[in-house]
Structure formats: C-alpha cells, structure tokens
Amino acid sequence: MRLGLIAMSGVRAQNQGLMQLGLTLPGFVERSKVIASLPSLALLTLAGLTPSDINVRYLEVADLAGLDELPGDFDAVAISSYSAQIKDAYKLADRYRREGTKVILGGLHVTACPQEAALHADAIALGEAEPVWPQVIEDLKNAGLKPVYDARSGSFDLQHAPMPAFELLDIDRYNRLTVQTQRGCPLSCDFCASSIRISPKFKTKPVEKVIAEIRRIKTIWPKPFIEFADDNTFANKAHAKRLAKALAGENIRWFTETDVSVADDPDLLAMLRDAGCSQLLIGLEATDKTVLDGIEQKANWKAKRADTYLEAVHRIQEHGITVNGCFVLGLDGQTEESFDDVTRFVRESGLYDVQVTVQTPFPGTPLYDRLKSEGRLIRANAWETCTLFDVNVRPDHMTVDELEDRFQNLVATLYTDDFTQWRRGAFRRQIRMANKPA
Structure with missing residues (x-):
C-alpha cells in the first residue's frame, strides 16, 4: 500500500x-x-x-x-x-x-x-x-x-510516544526541526488554538524520549537547531530542570515557547542558558492588566502577572537568553493608544524580538464561541483569515479600519532596520551590564 x-x-x-x-x-x-x-x-x-x-x-x-x-x-x-x-x-x-x-x-x-x-x-x-x-x-x-x-474520550500517555520518522525529510529544506516535550497547558487562555484543544490534560514526555528524538535527528543533521513544539515547555519546573540537565550534554541550540513564570527561577534560567537555549517566545498579549483580565480562564493568571513583565524580560535576557515577546492587538478593552503602549514596552524592556498579531478567533476556542454569540465576527467560517494578521472581528473600542491601519503602522515602526538593530544592541548592553564586576 x-x-x-x-x-x-x-x-x-x-x-x-x-x-x-x-x-x-x-x-x-x-x-x-x-x-x-x-x-x-x-x-x-x-x-x-x-x-x-x-x-x-x-x-x-x-x-x-x-x-x-x-x-x-x-x-x-x-x-x-x-x-x-x-x-x-x-x-x-x-x-x-x-x-x-x-x-x-x-x-x-x-x-x-x-x-x-x-x-x-x-x-x-x-x-x-x-x-x-x-x-x-x-x-x-x-x-x-x-x-x-x-480519541477524545481518552488521553494518550506520552510514555508511549513513537519515534517520529525524521528520515523521511529532505533535511536541506529546513532551518530547524521540531520535537515535542509536553502536550496541553495548565493555563486556559480563551484564544489559544494549540494542543490544549486536542489534549486538555497537561502532560509531559519522559526526558529520555525527548533526548532519543534529538539524537535521531542528529543522525541526519549533526548540528541541528531544534524548536520544541510545545504550548508551554517549562510550565512544570521539575520536568524543565530534568530536561535542561539532559540537553546540556547534547551540544545543540534550541528555541521554545513558555510563560513568563520561567523568570521566577534564576537556577532554571542558568540551566537553560547552559543547555543551549537560544530564545524563549513568551505570550505577553498586552501591557494593560485590565485588558488581560479574564483572558486566562482558570485563575486569571495573565492579568495577575502583568506587573512582572518588564522585570521578567530583563531577568531572562540578563542570562543571555533572548526573549521574543508576543502581543495581540484588537483585544477587548484596547484602544488606539494600545499600539503606542506596545512600542513603549519594547523600548523599556529591550526585547530582542517582538511578534505582533491581531486577535484571531480560531474554531474550537472559547473566544470564537463568544464572539460569534455576540455577533462580532465579520464572516463566520472565514478560516482563511486565521493567519494572525487578518481582521475578522469587530473590536469593541475602535473600528475595523482603525485596527488595521494602526496595526500596519505598528509593524512599520517595530520592524525597521534601525529599530531592529537597536533591539539587538539593547540585548548586548543588558548582557554587558549583567556581567559587569560589582
């Protein structure tokens, strides 16, 4: 067959x-x-x-x-x-x-x-x-x-995860390969359309299986760059430290996504740096805690952490790990001034990388269901707009045209060569200051 x-x-x-x-x-x-x-x-x-x-x-x-x-x-x-x-x-x-x-x-x-x-x-x-x-x-x-x-009535045990068939790939086509270390997320953000929608139960993969997959990749790519295909790689700090300890012996560079609590543990940050962590992508979403209120539906975790964002970015980057801070525009409660707030935060924090998207109602998410019930979807089932850059929602504090225009202006501001170089330089200055003798 x-x-x-x-x-x-x-x-x-x-x-x-x-x-x-x-x-x-x-x-x-x-x-x-x-x-x-x-x-x-x-x-x-x-x-x-x-x-x-x-x-x-x-x-x-x-x-x-x-x-x-x-x-x-x-x-x-x-x-x-x-x-x-x-x-x-x-x-x-x-x-x-x-x-x-x-x-x-x-x-x-x-x-x-x-x-x-x-x-x-x-x-x-x-x-x-x-x-x-x-x-x-x-x-x-x-x-x-x-x-x-x-399979929705059960939960697959990652202890039995099979080895992906990496050998099927034409490796020259890729600048990184993915490995999964966990599935699901202990947080429950209303907009999230990641593996939490397939695996509501948060679970980790045994570290030895993760390392075996990395070593299999190294048989076809001796010095790979790895992206961990997780919702929140370091949500479980004990598992994170076991993973970091094992990765330290693999001589690879890697990237992943996690939440801002990773900054709470200096020992973990040092382990991640020594294990080859190149960058952490962190969903900050917004700088205003009133906007973040209610987005995380279990404990309102995002809103409670908003005041720690600046310090968290500094602490992570001082360890030599770059942060890619992610923001969503068009969230309920945001106004045209919210775009300037993002630019201001990037300058104050010295973020090495920044990712901006527009609020996107993915199917199967609480956000989609709510916006549909409120009659705020511009077109139902317009899945082609689920790109993170296309507007299919009527914002509550601005027009669709205002959201699109201000978003485009924000992109034009954040991604100029001058601003990009400034962000890179700010990170290097953070490292120099962190290593400066007392």
Missing part, C-alpha cells in the same frame, strides 16, 4: 497592504518564514507509527495554484493543515477522492469542525491521533475504513 502524508504549509496573510509592507521589512516576515519551513511533526509521528510493510512518503504542498497534477500517486493520503489553509486542504482532498484515493483528515481544525471536515474525507480522526492510527491502518489494509476515529 502507498500512503501519502501531506502537509499544507503555505499560510499567507490576506491583507495585501500588510503583505506588501512585509516585503520591505525583513524582521516582520522572519518568523512567518520559520513557521512555514517547519515540517509537520504530527505527520512524521504517524509515519513512525506506521508498519514497515506500508510504503510511506512525506510531502509538503505550499499552494494549490498551478498544481496541475496531484502530488503523488497513492492508495491513501492523510492531510494536515492549519485552519488558514484548510479550505485548500479540502480542495486537495476532493481531488484525491475523485481519483479513487482514500483520504484521512485530522488535527486541530478537524477536531473543532468534524461535520465540515467529514464532507471532504473518507475518514476523520478526532483528538490525539496516536491512539487511533494503528486501527486506521488496519482498516485501510482490510478495505474497511470507518468514517470517524474518535
């Missing part, structure tokens, strides 16, 4: 003004290029679970435009996509089905919108894929594929 694992990988903003501006501001498109260049860890994991008697091929499709022929002749395909490109994924799935190829769809979007996805697939996988994939393969072999494979 010939099985194709196809990742739709070409997310692009619909806002043409922003896209044109981005062409002249390399800093703005730098992170988006990184994301687009990441292989699908989910599909590589399924490949690792697939028996050796199946002929497996991994492919990436960036754009359907000009795709005259189907990318590969398969008996079955499993297609993975971001919400922003799901409609293209459906078109590709429909084309395969017309040729007689069986199509399996799964992932975050499919789990959030199963009835929609089922119209374009022979089978859909809901929730975590690992528990159901062996049965999918068995049913494919026996020509008995079922319409739905639902």
Whole structure:
C-alpha cells in the first residue's frame, strides 16, 4: 500500500497592504518564514507509527495554484493543515477522492469542525491521533475504513510516544526541526488554538524520549537547531530542570515557547542558558492588566502577572537568553493608544524580538464561541483569515479600519532596520551590564 502524508504549509496573510509592507521589512516576515519551513511533526509521528510493510512518503504542498497534477500517486493520503489553509486542504482532498484515493483528515481544525471536515474525507480522526492510527491502518489494509476515529474520550500517555520518522525529510529544506516535550497547558487562555484543544490534560514526555528524538535527528543533521513544539515547555519546573540537565550534554541550540513564570527561577534560567537555549517566545498579549483580565480562564493568571513583565524580560535576557515577546492587538478593552503602549514596552524592556498579531478567533476556542454569540465576527467560517494578521472581528473600542491601519503602522515602526538593530544592541548592553564586576 502507498500512503501519502501531506502537509499544507503555505499560510499567507490576506491583507495585501500588510503583505506588501512585509516585503520591505525583513524582521516582520522572519518568523512567518520559520513557521512555514517547519515540517509537520504530527505527520512524521504517524509515519513512525506506521508498519514497515506500508510504503510511506512525506510531502509538503505550499499552494494549490498551478498544481496541475496531484502530488503523488497513492492508495491513501492523510492531510494536515492549519485552519488558514484548510479550505485548500479540502480542495486537495476532493481531488484525491475523485481519483479513487482514500483520504484521512485530522488535527486541530478537524477536531473543532468534524461535520465540515467529514464532507471532504473518507475518514476523520478526532483528538490525539496516536491512539487511533494503528486501527486506521488496519482498516485501510482490510478495505474497511470507518468514517470517524474518535480519541477524545481518552488521553494518550506520552510514555508511549513513537519515534517520529525524521528520515523521511529532505533535511536541506529546513532551518530547524521540531520535537515535542509536553502536550496541553495548565493555563486556559480563551484564544489559544494549540494542543490544549486536542489534549486538555497537561502532560509531559519522559526526558529520555525527548533526548532519543534529538539524537535521531542528529543522525541526519549533526548540528541541528531544534524548536520544541510545545504550548508551554517549562510550565512544570521539575520536568524543565530534568530536561535542561539532559540537553546540556547534547551540544545543540534550541528555541521554545513558555510563560513568563520561567523568570521566577534564576537556577532554571542558568540551566537553560547552559543547555543551549537560544530564545524563549513568551505570550505577553498586552501591557494593560485590565485588558488581560479574564483572558486566562482558570485563575486569571495573565492579568495577575502583568506587573512582572518588564522585570521578567530583563531577568531572562540578563542570562543571555533572548526573549521574543508576543502581543495581540484588537483585544477587548484596547484602544488606539494600545499600539503606542506596545512600542513603549519594547523600548523599556529591550526585547530582542517582538511578534505582533491581531486577535484571531480560531474554531474550537472559547473566544470564537463568544464572539460569534455576540455577533462580532465579520464572516463566520472565514478560516482563511486565521493567519494572525487578518481582521475578522469587530473590536469593541475602535473600528475595523482603525485596527488595521494602526496595526500596519505598528509593524512599520517595530520592524525597521534601525529599530531592529537597536533591539539587538539593547540585548548586548543588558548582557554587558549583567556581567559587569560589582
């Protein structure tokens, strides 16, 4: 049997003004290029679970435009996509089905919108894929594929995580590879559309499994750059220290996402630095605690931490670890002045990197449900706007035009060569001051 694992990988903003501006501001498109260049860890994991008697091929499709022929002749395909490109994924799935190829769809979007996805697939996988994939393969072999494979009632134990099939990759195409160290998140932010929507239970992967995956990568890329594909890598501080201790012996550079509490533990920061941590991406979201009020739905954690943001950035960067601070514009309670607040915070903190996005209602999130019930979505089911840069929400304290215009002006301010160089210089000055003899 010939099985194709196809990742739709070409997310692009619909806002043409922003896209044109981005062409002249390399800093703005730098992170988006990184994301687009990441292989699908989910599909590589399924490949690792697939028996050796199946002929497996991994492919990436960036754009359907000009795709005259189907990318590969398969008996079955499993297609993975971001919400922003799901409609293209459906078109590709429909084309395969017309040729007689069986199509399996799964992932975050499919789990959030199963009835929609089922119209374009022979089978859909809901929730975590690992528990159901062996049965999918068995049913494919026996020509008995079922319409739905639902893993949402259980929780997959990462102790049994398979080795992803990194060997399927053309390694020269990538500037980093991903490894997962945990799944879910102990926080519950209303906008979050990451693995918490597939695995509500926060869980960590055994450190020895993480290291084994890194060593497997090193067999095809001796000195890799690793991105940990986690929602919140260091939420569990005990696991974080075990992981950092193990990483210190691997001689790699790596990047990950976590929350601001990582700054509370100087010992952990020193361990991360010594373990090769290059950068931490931290979702700050906003500088105003009144805006943050209620975004984290369990304990209002984000609002409670807002006053610590400046000190936290300084403390992390003084340890030689750069911070990529992420902000969301268009949140409820924000005004046109909020854009200036972001610029001011970046200057005061000396953030090495900054990422700005607009409030995005992803399917399956409490944010989407709330905004839909309030009648504030500009277009329902406009998944192509789920790019983080396109506005599909009516803000409560400004117009859509004001949000788009001010966002574009903010981008033009933050990502000029001069400001980017200033941020790099500010980080170096922090390091010099931190190492200055008392």
